[in-house]
Amino acid sequence: MAVPTITPEQRAAALERAVEARRARADYKARIKRGEVDFATVLSSDDPIVSRMRVYELLTSLPKIGTVKAKKLMDDCRIVENRRVGGLGDHRKKALMAAYDEVCA
Secondary structure (H helix, E strand, C coil), X not given: CCCCXXXXXXXXXXXXHHHHHHHHHHHHHHHHHHCCCCHHHHXXXXXXXXXXXXXXXXXXXXXXXXXXXXXXXXXXXXXXXXXXXXXXXXXXXXXXXXXXXXXXX
């Protein structure tokens, strides 16, 4: 299957949408870092910004969670490194929430 050719205008529009999506994710992660949004709310959210965020990025944006704790939480819950929040099932979300509560308690 051949790769479709796109016009320079279509390419520029796609790049602009990608930049906007990155900005929205960065803004959401900053709100999480400041404590404006709690972890349970994020996990239960149907927001497309959240669902496209990687679990590792979400965990490292939480207060008191760095790279080591994020890796440990993901290993304990058997979540692969490149999993997105939208790809988590209810069982994994509950396990992740319980593990987070245990680490931060």
